[in-house]
Amino acid sequence: MKKKKWMIRLLMIFLVIWAILSTFQSISGVKAAGxxxxxxxxxxxxxxxxxNEWLSSxxxxxxxxxxxxxxxxxxxxPKKQVTATGYTAGVESTGKSPDHxxxxxxxxxxxxxxxxxxxxxxxxxxFPIGTVLYIPGYDxxxxxxxxxxxxxxxxxxYFETVSDVYKNWGKQTLxxxxxxxxxxxxxxxxxxEMNEDKxxxxxxxxxxxxxxx
Numbered sequence: 409m410k411k412k413k414w415m416i417r418l419l420m421i422f423l424v425i426w427a428i429l430s431t432f433q434s435i436s437g438v439k440a441a442g443x444x445x446x447x448x449x450x451x452x453x454x455x456x457x458x459x460n461e462w463l464s465s466x467x468x469x470x471x472x473x474x475x476x477x478x479x480x481x482x483x484x485x486p487k488k489q490v491t492a493t494g495y496t497a498g499v500e501s502t503g504k505s506p507d508h509x510x511x512x513x514x515x516x517x518x519x520x521x522x523x524x525x526x527x528x529x530x531x532x533x534x535f536p537i538g539t540v541l542y543i544p545g546y547d548x549x550x551x552x553x554x555x556x557x558x559x560x561x562x563x564x565x566y567f568e569t570v571s572d573v574y575k576n577w578g579k580q581t582l583x584x585x586x587x588x589x590x591x592x593x594x595x596x597x598x599x600x601e602m603n604e605d606k607x608x609x610x611x612x613x614x615x616x617x618x619x620x621x
Contacts, residue, residue: 451525451540451602454588457484477611478544485542485585488534492543492563492580494573495529495555514553516594520566524612525602529553529564538590540602544582547611550602552594 458480495501497512497520504511512520516537520527525540528549535541539551546565558564563584567573603612 451588451605454540458482477542477547482542482544482585485587487583487585488561489581489583490561490563492546492565492577492582492584494567494577494579495564496567496570496573498570500570516552518552518594518596518599520553521599521603522566522568522572523603523615524548524608525550525599527552527566527599529555529558529566531559531562532592534561535563535586536590536592538588538592538594538598540587540590542585542587544584545580546577548587548602549584550594550599551590552599 497504499505502511514520514527514529518527525548526546528541528543528551530539530551530553532551532554535551537551541549541551541563543549543563543565549563549565553564553566555564565577567576
């Protein structure tokens with residue numbers, strides 16, 4: 409009899425834990441971390457519909473791969489119309505000079521970065537920290553920062569210089585595509601892994617080549 413009661417209790421505990429995990433995943437959209445500490449739902453899995461178009465079975469780029477990500481049909485992802493401006497890490501945007509201890513550090517704690525996956529600012533009530541967006545003409549933006557004027561459907565895209573902001577962006581109203589909703593956090597390692605995904609390196613070359621030696 410005692411053995412039967414213990415088995416029932418263990419079964420109930422298992423069911424409660426399973427229910428909690430299922431509820432967490434359905435609400436946050438984030439799966440539990442695996443044994444290696446990485447999430448079981450990395451960004452590249454969210455990109456699978458498009459990766460299948462530019463990767464062969466052995467994970468190598470296909471010859472038909474275009475030079476610009478804008479060539480793809482991003483309509484397979486949810487879209488949202490936003491007004492996007494550009495900002496820098498400098499005084500003109502943040503009020504901080506290079507000798508300030510918080511210079512170039514975003515709200516999430518990661519350093520600002522212009523790359524294939526760049527750091528951007530958003531209203532976290534709309535796009536939580538860690539959200540990955542595809543922004544036509546800019547490539548991928550990862551929400552890492554906030555701003556007092558960035559409320560509602562507004563974005564601020566990071567650029568390295570003021571001239572880059574004016575020359576390459578300015579202010580635009582456009583549709584962006586939600587690749588993955590964030591869970592409120594972002595680390596340097598996660599951002600690095602996105603940019604170092606081998607399948608994406610052909611699209612990243614323009615950023616790598618522009619970096620000083």
